[in-house]
Amino acid sequence: MPLSRNRHHQALVDKAQQYFPxxxxxxxxxxxxxxxxxxxxxxxxxxxPEGRAWLDYLLGSGPMILGHGHPEVxxxxxxxxxxxxxxxxxxxKAIELAEAIVEAMPCAEQVRYTSTGSEATFFAxxxxxxxxxxxxxxxxxxxxxxxxxxxxxxxxxTPIRPYPQPRRGSAGIPKSLENEVLIAxxxxxxxxxxxxxxxxxxLAAVIVEPFQRALTPVAGFLQGVRALxxxxxxxxxxxxxxxxxxxxxxxxxxxxxxxxxxxxxxKIVGGGYPxxxxxGKKEFMAPFVTPDADGMVVGQVGTLNGNPIAAAAGLATxxxxxxxxxxxxxxxxxxxxxxxxTATLREHGVAGQVIGDGPIFQLIFNERDSVHxxxxxxxxxxxxxxxxxxxxxxxxxxxxxSKGYISLVHSDEDLEETAQVFDKAMAEVAKASxxxx
Ligand SMILES: Cc1ncc(COP(=O)(O)O)c(C=O)c1O
Numbered sequence: 001m002p003l004s005r006n007r008h009h010q011a012l013v014d015k016a017q018q019y020f021p022x023x024x025x026x027x028x029x030x031x032x033x034x035x036x037x038x039x040x041x042x043x044x045x046x047x048x049p050e051g052r053a054w055l056d057y058l059l060g061s062g063p064m065i066l067g068h069g070h071p072e073v074x075x076x077x078x079x080x081x082x083x084x085x086x087x088x089x090x091x092x093k094a095i096e097l098a099e100a101i102v103e104a105m106p107c108a109e110q111v112r113y114t115s116t117g118s119e120a121t122f123f124a125x126x127x128x129x130x131x132x133x134x135x136x137x138x139x140x141x142x143x144x145x146x147x148x149x150x151x152x153x154x155x156x157x158t159p160i161r162p163y164p165q166p167r168r169g170s171a172g173i174p175k176s177l178e179n180e181v182l183i184a185x186x187x188x189x190x191x192x193x194x195x196x197x198x199x200x201x202x203l204a205a206v207i208v209e210p211f212q213r214a215l216t217p218v219a220g221f222l223q224g225v226r227a228l229x230x231x232x233x234x235x236x237x238x239x240x241x242x243x244x245x246x247x248x249x250x251x252x253x254x255x256x257x258x259x260x261x262x263x264x265x266x267k268i269v270g271g272g273y274p275x276x277x278x279x280g281k282k283e284f285m286a287p288f289v290t291p292d293a294d295g296m297v298v299g300q301v302g303t304l305n306g307n308p309i310a311a312a313a314g315l316a317t318x319x320x321x322x323x324x325x326x327x328x329x330x331x332x333x334x335x336x337x338x339x340x341x342t343a344t345l346r347e348h349g350v351a352g353q354v355i356g357d358g359p360i361f362q363l364i365f366n367e368r369d370s371v372h373x374x375x376x377x378x379x380x381x382x383x384x385x386x387x388x389x390x391x392x393x394x395x396x397x398x399x400x401x402s403k404g405y406i407s408l409v410h411s412d413e414d415l416e417e418t419a420q421v422f423d424k425a426m427a428e429v430a431k432a433s434x435x436x437x
Contacts, residue, residue: 001394002033009049012037027061028400034393041068044409046398055414055421057399059407062242062267065330065359066320067409073271076316080309087308094306097314101269101279104249104318106259107238108279112288113306117241117266118146120276121207123300124262125150127278128205128235130287130298138164138196138206140186142374145207145239145264149173153181156213160375164195186212187372189224200232207237210252210260214355214362214403218372222258229261235284241266241276245318247358248327255358268321271313274304326408330359333406336415337361344422348430350384359406363388365429384429391425 005013013030016037017023023030030036036048041060044067045053059065066073080093098111114120125137137150141163145151147170154161155169164182168175182199184192186208196203206229210222229236237260243252244265253259261284266276278285287298304310320326338361341354345363352365364371365381365388389401397418410418 003036003394005036006050009037012049031390031393034390043067043069044407044411044414054393054396054398055410055417057397057404057406057418059405060272061400062246062405063270063272065246065268065405065407066271066317067407068272070317070320070409072320073313073316076271076312077273077309080312083308085307085309086304088303091306091308091311093308093311093315097269097275097306097311097318098277100315100318101265101277104245104251105240105263105265105279106250106253107261107263107281109282110280110285112278112285112300114276114278114300114302115274115304115307116146117239117264117276118148118151119302120241120264120266120278121145121151121237121239122148123298124237124239124264124278124280125205125207126300127280127284127287127298128207128237128262130292130296131235131284132204132233133292134202134204135180136182136199136202136204137180138182138184138199138203139166140192140208140212140374141183142377143186143207143209143212143239145209146241149177150181153177154183156374160378163191164199185373185375186215187218187221189221192225193228196228196232196234200228200234203232203234205235205237205262207239209239209242210256210258211243211247211357211360212374214357214360215372215374215377216355216357217256222256226258226260235262236260238263240264242360243358245269245321246330246360249318249321268317269314270310271315271317273307273310273313275307275310275314320408329408330406333410333415334359334361337404337406337418340415340419341422344419344426347423348426350426350429350433352384356403361404361406362402384433387429387432388425391428392421395421395424397421 038046039049040047046056102108141154152169153166158167158169161167166178166181166183184195240251240263245268247255262280338354345352351367353371365384366379
């Protein structure tokens with residue numbers, strides 16, 4: 001049944017259609033039947049303009065790991081608001097947050113702020129190219145590093161090409177950039193090794209999501225990539241925009257025990273405000289200040305870099321995450337949700353996999369026994385996925401059609417409700433699979 005909307009709510013949806021191309025600000029169109037406008041969020045729930053609640057597994061696409069309106073974050077932001085909004089030059093909160101990041105992340109000796117994760121990966125790549133004095137980067141098929149030109153190569157949904165050829169993942173990206181990027185398969189160390197062995201003398205850097213989308217690295221993969229990049233003196237960049245402060249306080253590099261040279265962080269580190277950063281070992285951050293052979297340093301400037309309100313929110317978020325038991329809870333709930341969802345698949349006789357790690361989960365409807373590489377996800381039954389996620393929305397759960405994010409404020413009661421809704425939604429999938437028999 002489509003979601004009913006009162007006049008005010010429908011008028012907002014209509015205005016979105018009028019003022020945004022495709023009715024969207026880029027983050028996915030509103031489902032005409034089940035979509036709603038979010039008017040507020042509190043704890044583990046978001047609310048539409050009519051006051052109806054949805055249990056939130058989207059979490060603003062990841063930043064809201066403490067839930068919405070966490071009192072400590074709100075208080076820190078309020079305090080900062082009285083002191084000023086943005087200054088461009090250094091501010092105390094940004095310096096304190098940089099210190100906290102360096103204390104947390106194994107690879108972080110220094111920090112440069114940006115406003116978005118996309119900018120962070122963009123500058124990490126520019127930095128690595130300057131460091132190595134070469135242009136080409138290697139990224140992994142299906143990996144996402146934001147929406148800039150270098151990042152949007154062979155992203156999810158672009159036509160497959162033989163490795164290591166890239167394919168532009170968006171209209172408007174210069175064709176010539178396909179000459180600057182090589183593509184390897186995440187979790188296939190053998191093929192990745194062959195590509196790096198063959199191209200190491202043209203490469204400037206390797207960038208990887210250590211946990212790619214929702215694919216957990218297989219044993220030895222990240223270690224193998226680290227060994228190869230060390231062997232050829234290539235900067236290794238971990239894109240930790242998603243995993244930073246989520247899988248462990250020190251990010252995926254702590255969780256999986258592999259330290260890169262540079263990393264991008266975003267989402268959680270800004271506490272729900274626009275703040276991200278390039279972090280790394282001093283040696284690899286040096287091109288920001290040390291001129292190259294042409295006498296140039298890496299240019300990087302941004303009006304809101306290290307914004308004090310965002311930094312205050314980030315500091316408060318990290319303070320809460322440091323409390324004992326936070327990561328144990330996040331991992332335990334993640335495990336519980338993945339197990340619940342797997343059980344639901346089996347109970348309803350629906351073929352599929354639940355993948356993920358830590359407080360992230362994703363459902364893949366396919367006939368495989370396991371899913372490790374991006375290509376393993378390509379036979380995902382998107383019709384079943386749509387039916388499942390429409391049913392979630394209809395039953396009061398908000399989740400993107402891909403990853404689900406878990407917060408520290410999802411309660412045991414919320415999880416019970418979730419299990420019931422998963423069951424209902426899977427029943428819909430099973431019904432549709434048997435033609436409604
Ligand atoms: C791994 C990864 N890198 C980079 C980005 C880009 O971050 P932003 O959306 O803040 O530009 C994202 C966004 O989801 C991401 O998941």
